[in-house]
Amino acid sequence: MYKKICLSLPLFLCSQLSLADWIDDSAQNVESYTIKLRQHIHQHPELGNMEFKTSELVQKELKSYGIEVRKGYAKTGVIGILKGGQAGPVMALRADMDALPIEEKTGLSFASKAKAVYQGKETSVMHGCGHDAHTAMLLGAAKALAANKDKIAGTVVFVFQPAEEGGADVDNFTQGSQIGSRKMIADGALNNPKPEVIFGMHVMAGMPSGHIFYKDGAILNSADHLRIQVNGKQVHGSMPWLGRDPIYASSQMISNMQSLVSRRADLTKGMGVISIGSIQGGTTGNVIPEQVNMVGTIRSNNEDVRKGILNELPKLIEHNAQANDATAKVEIAPYAPVTVNDKTLTKLMQPALAKINGQEKLHVLDNNASASEDFAYYGQLMPSLFIFIGATPADQDMAKAAPNHNPMFIVDDATLKTGVKSHMKFVMEYPKAAAQVQNAWNQK
Missing domain, CATH: 3.40.630.10 (Zn peptidases)
Structure with missing residues (x-):
């Protein structure tokens, strides 16, 4: 078909048409x-x-x-x-x-x-x-x-x-x-x-x-995996002052880590998201456990915002743990920039x-x-x-x-x-x- 059309077109346009036709x-x-x-x-x-x-x-x-x-x-x-x-x-x-x-x-x-x-x-x-x-x-x-x-x-x-x-x-x-x-x-x-x-x-x-x-x-956004282990001291739920509550400490961490986006990231450059998708700790309602484990994800559409979160998050979590007389281990694994x-x-x-x-x-x-x-x-x-x-x-x-x-x-x-x-x-x-x-x- 395109050969017939080419007869009435300049050579350059004809070659472009030919390219399109053979690909199609x-x-x-x-x-x-x-x-x-x-x-x-x-x-x-x-x-x-x-x-x-x-x-x-x-x-x-x-x-x-x-x-x-x-x-x-x-x-x-x-x-x-x-x-x-x-x-x-x-x-x-x-x-x-x-x-x-x-x-x-x-x-x-x-x-x-x-x-x-x-x-x-x-x-x-x-x-x-x-x-x-x-x-x-x-x-x-x-x-x-x-x-x-x-x-x-x-x-x-x-x-x-x-x-x-x-x-x-x-x-x-x-x-x-x-x-x-x-x-x-x-x-x-x-x-x-x-x-x-x-x-x-x-x-x-x-x-x-x-x-x-x-x-x-x-x-597409970046993606980084997040894993946090919070260690406290197990105790009866009626006497929290005798232990160190990793669940309470973890709840503060989840709330406070959002400040890395809302208060620390330069949002004129892009966005950031920190989400905790899994929390595991304790076995019954009247025992404050010794340990809580959290797994989450970190996402951003800007490498500067991403790097800021990755650099600041471990320090924030560790200081939050210290404020509750607990300890925390933070692991971050990159998936994709x-x-x-x-x-x-x-x-x-x-x-x-x-x-x-x-x-x-x-x-x-x-x-x-x-x-x-x-x-x-x-x-x-x-x-x-x-x-x-x-x-x-x-x-x-x-x-x-x-x-x-x-x-x-x-x-x-x-x-x-x-x-x-x-x-x-x-x-x-x-x-x-x-x-x-x-x-x-x-x-x-």
Whole structure:
């Protein structure tokens, strides 16, 4: 079709039309294949650090496309390398592969019935966050790009990462650096060839299929794990003066730690949240216990605010304990920094995003999302761009869509084509912006 149109257009416009058409055609050609892949992966989910069959599937598929495959990263991680037919930059595309310890209740024909061991206990397993879609979309894009490698200016590194949600077989609090993106980086997954830019995406419920959402700067919050042990002196509940009450001390800590946000953080830079989600102490109502244990999370969309909380919180807790003649042990374990979209990269890739499904389906977010992603660690090494893709059928009520991490979470099949096209657009359009992006990055 586009050949006929090109006859009446200037050569430059004709070449641009040709580029758009072959990407659209290629994405259309692999759509049913991508959907079948996604349904297979969905029906056979694997928990973080245990994605052995998923990893084998990824390796097999990449090899069948003629893509070089490397493994041995982060236990189950896979790297695919595709050299284009023209000189250009090294670009990385990333997908995560792990599922969640959730029992699926969607009723889909390909719903998961899988079970696995999570933290020593058997649990149901479900792709409740769309990582099955991420893996399938990147495979679909890899297949289409490999079939058109003569058109690619540069080298594409396909990053299939495990354990974005944490590991099923490790203590994620103390061993977080041994899983996910941090372990992929530590194991040299991005060393040879070394990408100069990386792109990622996430399907999101409550956003309509075919629509893309993005913003420059902070796109996702940071996340840090918090664990506090408060030790007092056990005593009968009727005689608190003879003991030292760790429950009362803990209640003050929970209240006072909020002052780190409301009174100590510079909120003109961003926001912060400190939440305690678990409190365990005591066995009966008339005994003041010896110990209380609390577990929580710390979130922010600004690294300065984040660092301020992380630096000040241990001192606040310890002083609070001293005021109650108790002791406290504070442990903080990082999960992910703020996920930040490089401003220059985002600006220069905006036209490409607009062309994927049309300008009317491209949306700039007013605020970052509150969740977190270990994709952030890649963005500390190179310019990065992370986007959201709608996962809910456009004719449904977005407000009623089951959210990510819910037993009823569903990804619309139509979403997958948008993801495939997005990956391909990133690869084809970035080389034109590479020099400007790298110059801005090097001046930081």
